[in-house]
Every structure is written in C-alpha cells, then in structure tokens.
Amino acid sequence: MTVSTQVSRNEYTGNGATTQYDFTFRILDKSHLLVQTMDTSENIVTLTLGTDYTVTGVNRYNGGKVVLTSALPAGYKISIERSTPVTQEASIRNQGGFFPEIHEDALDKLTMLVQQAYGWWSGLSLRKPSWLANYYDALNNRIRNLRDPSQAQDAATKNYTDQKYESSISHSDTLFERTVRIPESRISTLPGVEIRKNKLIAFNDQGDPIVVLPESGSASDVLIQLASGSGLLYIGSTPTISTLQTIVPNIIGTRVQVKEFDYGYIVGGGTFIVQDAANFIADGGKVVTSGNSGLVFVRDEYYSSRIVRPEWYGCRGLGSSHPDTVPFAKMLSSLSDGDYVELRANAKYYNDFPANSQATNGWVITASNITMHGEDSTLSRATPLSASYSGFTTLKVTGNEFTLDGKLLITSDDPTNRPLYAYQSATKIDSREIFTSPLANTLSFWASGVDGLYIGSSVTLSNSVFPFFANNGCKNMKIFCTAKKSGQIYPQPTSASSDLALGSTFKLDACSDFIMDVIANDSAYAGIESESNNVNGSVTLVTNKAYHAGLHLWNRCKNITYKVSATDIVEGGGVITGYGCEACSGYVTAYNAQYIVAYIGNSATTPVISCDAKGSGFNVTDGVVFFATAANNAYIQHCNVDVTVVHADVFSIGTGRQSAVKFNGGQYCDIKVNAKDFDYIFSLGMGANNKFNVAYNKFNTAFSYSDQRSFDNEYKYTDPGGNVYHLQAKASSHEYRSDAVTNPVLGFKPLLRKQINSDGFVNANLPITTTSVGGFYYDPDTKYVRVNL
Structure with a gap:
C-alpha cells in the first residue's frame, strides 16, 4: 500500500448533533490518532480512545471515521491528526524471506512520521514566512504564557503594558495636581532661558507671563543670586x-x-x-x-x-573593608613632578587587586621629585589567590628623586609566620615559623631604574617574598629603613628552573652608588642579597634571624664596603662573597651561625678577587669557609681574612670537620684566625700559594682533609703556650698525607713541640741537608723544616 495524500489532519466544528467525523488519511493502527477538542473559551481537551471515541477504517487509503460517544456541542472544534509512534518495528533477517508488504508498511510509516513532523513545523511552530524575512509571522494567533520583558528589545506582554499604562496615568495625575492651572483654555509660554534667568515672573495686561528684573539689593535679588x-x-x-x-x-x-x-x-x-x-x-x-x-x-x-592627600581622590584609609585601589592609583597617576604626598595619620590604604594584575591594579609612581610622608600610616594589599598572579607589589616607583619618610608601614596580607621547606617537599629546612609564604612572588616596595632614592629610618617594609627590591639601574640610593618577614613562594613553582623560591628582605640587582644603613629581620634567604652587577656601595646591616646569610654578595658585585652584624643564621653565615665579586670588603660579626664568612668561586675568568674580611664570630659551626665549585684554585684569589671565632654547633648540624678554617679552593689568600673549641684547626682541600696563620686554644696538629691537591701553601699554627709551628712544602706536591685514615697530620710525620726563636722549630738530630726522598731537614736560613720530595 502507499501513502497517497499529504493530509495528516482534519478539523471540524460541532453542531450539537453530529457524532461521526471523517479522517481522510491512512493510519496503521487505531491508536495512531490524536483527537482533541476546544471549547468556546479556548480550553483544549485530549480525548481518550475507547472512552471518548472509537475508530473505523484502519489501514484504508481514504481513511475512516472517529465516532464520539456523545455529540460535539455547537461551536466546539475537533482536531483529528495522525500520531504515529516514533519506532521502527520491521525486522529483516539475513537470508530471510522478502515480503513486499513488510517493506512497504515500514516505508509508509516513515512517510507518515515525516508528514507528522512537517505538520508540526508548518502548522504549529512560530516561524518566518521566508528565509528572506526578518520577522516571525504568528498568522493572527495569540502567544500565551510569555514572561514580562527584561531587555530593551524584548516583546511586551499585555500585563506589562497595562501596568506601565496605569503607572503613567497615575504619574500624570500626580503631576497635574502639582501644576499651576488657569481657568482659560490657553496661556502664552514663558520666555527662553537667556531672557528669563535671574528675573521675576509677572503677568501683563493680557494675563500672559513676562519676566522683570528684581529691585537691586532686595530680598528677591539676594535669593535669586543665591539660587544661581x-x-x-x-x-x-x-x-x-x-x-x-x-x-x-x-x-x-x-x-x-x-x-x-x-x-x-x-x-x-x-x-x-x-x-x-x-x-x-x-x-x-x-x-x-x-x-x-x-x-x-x-x-x-x-x-x-604642593601637598597632595589621597583623601582628595576618594581614599578613605579604612583598610580592606573599604579598599582604596582605584582612588589611590588615580592620585599617583595625577602627581606632578615635585609634589609632596601627605598620608593621613593612622590611615590604612588598601589595594584589593580586583583584576589580579599588577599591570592593571598596581600602585605606581612615575613622576619625579616626589616625597611620600607617613604619620603612623600603612600601605597594604591583598595576597595573590593563585600561583599565576605573580608580581603583586604594594608600591612601585619608577620616577627619579623619590623620598619615602615619616612613620610608614608598607606591608600586605600575604600569609606569615610560616616555616621554610625543602625543594618540592614538605620537609622543613627552617622550622622557625617567622616567614611569609604567598602562592606567588610578591613585593612590598619596588624601585625600578630610580636615580635618587631615599627611604627614612622610620619606614618599615614587611610581609612579602621581597619586602625591598631595587633593580634596573637604580643609583644614588640612600636607604635607612627596616625590612622584615621576607618569604618563600609555597607551594614552590614546578618549572625546571625553579629553586627554593626564597626571598631576601633587601634585594639589589644592577644598582650603583648606594648607601644602606638598614635592619633586616626574619629573612627567608639573606638580610641583604646583592644579586648581580651592583657597584660602588656602602652597607651597614643588622640582621636577626635569617636562613642563609646576613649579606650575600655575588655575580660581579664590585667596590662594596660593609659592616655586618648577623644573628641566628641557620644555614649560612654573616657574609657570603660569591663569584665575580671584586674589592668587596668589610667587617662582620656573627652570633649563632654556620660560619662567619664564606667565599664561593665558580670561574677563573670572573674570580672572587681582592675581597677582604675582618671580624668575629661566636657560636659558629665553622670559622672561615673557602669553596671553589671545580678543581681550580684561580676561582678565588687574593682575599684576606682576619677573624676571631668561637665554636658551637648551635643549630645541631652535627657534621664532622667542624673547623676553624674550611678551605677548598683559592690562591694567594692570607687567612688569619684566632680560634677556640673547634674539632679541627683546618679542614683542607685544594689551595695554592696561600698563607694560614691560626691561633688555637688547644694543642692540636690534627686536621680534616680531602684528596684534593694542595701546594705551595704556608701554615702557621700557634698553640696555647705560644709555640709556633710552620710548614711550607715544595711546589706541585701534597702537603699532607692522603693515605691517612685517622689523625692526619701536616707533613710526612707528626710535628714535634720544640720552639726555635718563636717562629720555627727543629729537631736536634735533623740534618741541614738530605738526599732521602721524603726526608726532613732544617733550613738554617729560613729556620723552617723542609721536606725533600
């Protein structure tokens, strides 16, 4: 059979008598009809097969009849439409019989479904009359159950329009009640603004309004002027x-x-x-x-x-409850060269970084010759909420000749009172809970390329990975402030180049011509980290509680003098002088530290050279440390040390070789140490052409050693009785026994305690010459014991 007509729905109007209604299309089953009626109030009811109606003419080309159990009332409408289930029930098996009527019924059902869907789309949906049309045609039908409009181009419902109409009428009535009215049908309009301004209203002999000038000095004149x-x-x-x-x-x-x-x-x-x-x-x-x-x-x-105040721009200084992000930034961007910013007493100006971006939200001063003065004032900021929000800075300065003075705290909401952790680990490397630990790199004060920076002694910088950072060629700086609670990014970054992510309280990079007289407390790395290419500086530093160093100089720092006092340095010392540094010298005291001074070299072309240190250390694990990263004594050259050191393993390092002098790399250096209570006088590795002069409070010729080659060094040891011991070896030879397992000694046999002229010793039986390899002999000219190798 076929589906020979496109009709799939019939509609009729009741007359109160008829019960049978034709459907003029083929159906496959009596249940494949949807029969609905609509009363005169447009209420639609779906009839039930077997209860409200029966069906005849199933599977006939010309359709059949729907027989109602009761006549359709006059004026009611009835709709009869095909409603075919959306299924496919023809089962065709492999090598089974081919029955045309099965295939044809299946195809007919698909055609019926297409007609059904097409009927819904063409007859029920709200659609455009053509692809070319830019409107939808409701075909004179109403649309029900619409929401009231919310957007400018939404369709308006009757309810919404009625409400607006009633509201407008009510508003018009209210305005009309307040309007000056006249009994006549019309009146002339008032003159234009240029004619009527600052004048009184009067009426001419026709009753039309005119304007006249008030009498000068009258009450009317005064009131008009005040209202202007x-x-x-x-x-x-x-x-x-x-x-x-x-x-x-x-x-x-x-x-x-x-x-x-x-x-x-x-x-x-x-x-x-x-x-x-x-x-x-x-x-x-x-x-x-x-x-x-x-x-x-x-x-x-x-x-x-020329005073400028943040409150003039809308700042309230009430902290995080009322952030000043935008108005404070507006003030800074509006500064002219030479302005003086006066911060309100006890105000706390807070930057909440709403866009999580230093570039967008950061407070930056670009004008030059600016002074910012505090009176127990605070600048603070939010902490980054993601590791990707790096660089949050409380205050950044790029303009020249900037002064920061008065009592001022520049800080942040970065989490604080945290320990330090090993790389990518939960293991604590410093368990003191005194450090800052934000999710990303942060700064409190950042000077970039500033020529002429002054920070007064009543300024405090705190609670950032780097509380103070100066870079990009800053010069002519005078810094006298306090910085505290530098930190560690935690969790640490996971990139291949990441390290412990520790920050110093003061950090300098590529700065010159500076004076620093500062206090640094609770430093996650160093009190002052002079990172690279800093030249011509004078540093006076008091550091209390640091992980790595009081002062760390490295990477080509030159001509820097220092006076450093360092206390409680867990994994470092008072001063560390690193590779490429030249003429960086000064005085250092260290209390409770790993060592008093350390020299670290890694290049013969950029050695640590001509960097001298004097000072004293108490409760230090080692006294003086020299270390070359490879077997090249030229990494550290011509550095002189003169210190007094007293041993104690305060931080329970517990390692062996706790020595007054721990030397592994260097040449032409002069080391003078007055030492007490160390395990060894010397812990020796490689070295050449160096002089060691050590006074020790015990008689001890033993020393810790490694198998590095050391030659042409001169060792001088003074025991508690004032006896002086010398040894000087020939070139290119070991100066100590590398085969010793315990108690290695200087020379090829233990030294004897015999004093000659307080600057050498001899054995009465020693010859003044010898041909024996490894034999000792006495040199009467130098009064030294020599070894024939």
Whole structure:
C-alpha cells in the first residue's frame, strides 16, 4: 500500500448533533490518532480512545471515521491528526524471506512520521514566512504564557503594558495636581532661558507671563543670586566635590569650602580657590572642574605648598573593608613632578587587586621629585589567590628623586609566620615559623631604574617574598629603613628552573652608588642579597634571624664596603662573597651561625678577587669557609681574612670537620684566625700559594682533609703556650698525607713541640741537608723544616 495524500489532519466544528467525523488519511493502527477538542473559551481537551471515541477504517487509503460517544456541542472544534509512534518495528533477517508488504508498511510509516513532523513545523511552530524575512509571522494567533520583558528589545506582554499604562496615568495625575492651572483654555509660554534667568515672573495686561528684573539689593535679588549657579560662592560652602563641580564661578581668586569628598566620607574636603583652567590640569582631586569651562577649582593647600592627600581622590584609609585601589592609583597617576604626598595619620590604604594584575591594579609612581610622608600610616594589599598572579607589589616607583619618610608601614596580607621547606617537599629546612609564604612572588616596595632614592629610618617594609627590591639601574640610593618577614613562594613553582623560591628582605640587582644603613629581620634567604652587577656601595646591616646569610654578595658585585652584624643564621653565615665579586670588603660579626664568612668561586675568568674580611664570630659551626665549585684554585684569589671565632654547633648540624678554617679552593689568600673549641684547626682541600696563620686554644696538629691537591701553601699554627709551628712544602706536591685514615697530620710525620726563636722549630738530630726522598731537614736560613720530595 502507499501513502497517497499529504493530509495528516482534519478539523471540524460541532453542531450539537453530529457524532461521526471523517479522517481522510491512512493510519496503521487505531491508536495512531490524536483527537482533541476546544471549547468556546479556548480550553483544549485530549480525548481518550475507547472512552471518548472509537475508530473505523484502519489501514484504508481514504481513511475512516472517529465516532464520539456523545455529540460535539455547537461551536466546539475537533482536531483529528495522525500520531504515529516514533519506532521502527520491521525486522529483516539475513537470508530471510522478502515480503513486499513488510517493506512497504515500514516505508509508509516513515512517510507518515515525516508528514507528522512537517505538520508540526508548518502548522504549529512560530516561524518566518521566508528565509528572506526578518520577522516571525504568528498568522493572527495569540502567544500565551510569555514572561514580562527584561531587555530593551524584548516583546511586551499585555500585563506589562497595562501596568506601565496605569503607572503613567497615575504619574500624570500626580503631576497635574502639582501644576499651576488657569481657568482659560490657553496661556502664552514663558520666555527662553537667556531672557528669563535671574528675573521675576509677572503677568501683563493680557494675563500672559513676562519676566522683570528684581529691585537691586532686595530680598528677591539676594535669593535669586543665591539660587544661581554661582550661589554657593556667596555662601562660601558646598557639601561634596560633585556639587562643587556644578558651581559656575566668574572671578579668579574666589574661595569656597567643601565639607567632604562625598556624602558620608567625612574626609576629602577643604578650601578651593578659583583659577584659570589654562594653567592647571583637572584631575578630580587637587584640581576640580567647574561649571565654567575657562575656570577650575584648585585646592588651596596644593596651590600654596604642593601637598597632595589621597583623601582628595576618594581614599578613605579604612583598610580592606573599604579598599582604596582605584582612588589611590588615580592620585599617583595625577602627581606632578615635585609634589609632596601627605598620608593621613593612622590611615590604612588598601589595594584589593580586583583584576589580579599588577599591570592593571598596581600602585605606581612615575613622576619625579616626589616625597611620600607617613604619620603612623600603612600601605597594604591583598595576597595573590593563585600561583599565576605573580608580581603583586604594594608600591612601585619608577620616577627619579623619590623620598619615602615619616612613620610608614608598607606591608600586605600575604600569609606569615610560616616555616621554610625543602625543594618540592614538605620537609622543613627552617622550622622557625617567622616567614611569609604567598602562592606567588610578591613585593612590598619596588624601585625600578630610580636615580635618587631615599627611604627614612622610620619606614618599615614587611610581609612579602621581597619586602625591598631595587633593580634596573637604580643609583644614588640612600636607604635607612627596616625590612622584615621576607618569604618563600609555597607551594614552590614546578618549572625546571625553579629553586627554593626564597626571598631576601633587601634585594639589589644592577644598582650603583648606594648607601644602606638598614635592619633586616626574619629573612627567608639573606638580610641583604646583592644579586648581580651592583657597584660602588656602602652597607651597614643588622640582621636577626635569617636562613642563609646576613649579606650575600655575588655575580660581579664590585667596590662594596660593609659592616655586618648577623644573628641566628641557620644555614649560612654573616657574609657570603660569591663569584665575580671584586674589592668587596668589610667587617662582620656573627652570633649563632654556620660560619662567619664564606667565599664561593665558580670561574677563573670572573674570580672572587681582592675581597677582604675582618671580624668575629661566636657560636659558629665553622670559622672561615673557602669553596671553589671545580678543581681550580684561580676561582678565588687574593682575599684576606682576619677573624676571631668561637665554636658551637648551635643549630645541631652535627657534621664532622667542624673547623676553624674550611678551605677548598683559592690562591694567594692570607687567612688569619684566632680560634677556640673547634674539632679541627683546618679542614683542607685544594689551595695554592696561600698563607694560614691560626691561633688555637688547644694543642692540636690534627686536621680534616680531602684528596684534593694542595701546594705551595704556608701554615702557621700557634698553640696555647705560644709555640709556633710552620710548614711550607715544595711546589706541585701534597702537603699532607692522603693515605691517612685517622689523625692526619701536616707533613710526612707528626710535628714535634720544640720552639726555635718563636717562629720555627727543629729537631736536634735533623740534618741541614738530605738526599732521602721524603726526608726532613732544617733550613738554617729560613729556620723552617723542609721536606725533600
């Protein structure tokens, strides 16, 4: 059989008598019909097969009849449409019989389903009449159950329109009740603004309105002037900056008082003076626009003294509860060269970094010759909430000649009072819970390329990975402040180049001509880290509680003098001088540390050279440390040390070879140590042409050694009795026994305690010459014991 018609639905109107209605299309089953009725109130009811109607003519080309159990009332409508189940029930098996009627019924059912879907789309859906049309045609049908509109181009419902209509009528009635009315049908309009301004309304002999001038000096004249655009000038006061901007001044020099920046702010008001707009740039703070485009209002305090206050731009200084991110940034960007920023006493200006970006939200000073002064004031910021939000800085300066003074704290919300951890580990390397640990790199104060930076002694920088950072060619710096609680990024970055991610309280990179007299507390790395290419500096540093060093100089720092006091250095010492440093010398005291000074070299072309140190250490694990990263004594050259050191293993390192001198690399160095209570006088590796002069509080010729080659060194040891012991070996020879397992000694046999002229010793039986390899002989000219190798 076929589906010979496109009709799949019939519709009729009841007359109160008819019960049978034709459907003119083929169906496969009596259940494949949807029969619905609609009453005169447009209520639609779906009828039930077997209860409300029966079906005849199933599977007939020309259709059949729907027989209602009761007649359809007059005016009611009935819809009969094919409703074929969306299934495929023809089962065709491999090598089974081919029955055309099965295939044809299956194809007929598919065609019926297509007609059914097409009927829904063409007859029920709201659609455009053509692809070319830009509208939908409802075909004169109503649309029900729409939501009220919310967007500008939404369709309006009847309910919404009725409400707006009723609201408009009510509003019109209210306005009409407040309108001046006349009994006549019409009245002339008032004159234009240019004619009627500052005049009184009157009526002529026709009853039409006119305007007249008030009598000069009358109450009416005064009231009109006060109500004019410049009326507040006559009063001398206005409540807020926004109302100030509406005033229309006419005379330069006129003054007006503003109560506060905005309603409820309390702060940000002040006296303004009218000035020529050509001479000032309006910024909404120190200079405010007026209703006269040719004139502006200038803060009297700024006009007379160049003082700028954050409150003028809308800052409230109330901390994180009312962030000042935008207005404080506006103030900084509006600064002119030479301005003086006065921070309010006890105010806390807070940057919440809403965009999580230093570039977008950072507070940056670019103008030059700026002073920022605090009075128990605080600058603070939010901590980054993701490791990707790196670089949050409380205050950054790029302009020259910048001064930071007064009592001021520059800090952050970075988590603090945390320990330090090993690389990518939960193992603590410093269990003291005194450090800062944000998720990303952060700074409190950052100077970039500043020529002429001054920070006063009452300024404190704290709670960042780097509380102080100067780089990019900063020069002519004078820093006298305190910095504390530097930190470690934690969890640490996972890139291949990552390290412990530790920050120093003060860090310098490529700076020159600086004076620093500072205090550094709770340093995750060093009190001062002079990272690279810093030259011509003077450092006075007091460091308390650091992980690695008081002062760390490395990577080509030159001509820096220092005076360092370092206390409680867990895994380092008072001063560390690293590769490429030249002429970096000074005095250091270390208390509770791993060592007093250390020299670390890694290049013969950029050696540590001519860097001298004097000082004293108490409770140090080792005294003086020299270390070359490879077997090349040229890595460290011509460095002289003169220190007094007293041993104690305060941090329970517990390693062997705790020595007054731990030397493994260097040449032409002069080491003088007055030592007490170490395990060894010397812990020796490689070295050449060095001089060692050690006084020790015990008689001890034993030393710790390694199998490195060491030659042409001179050792001088003074025992508690004042006896002096010397040894000087020939070139290119070991100076100590490399085959010794315990108690290695200088020379090829133990030294004897016999004093000759307090600067050498001999054995009475020693010859003055010898031909035996390994034999000792006495050199009467130098009064030294020599070894024939």
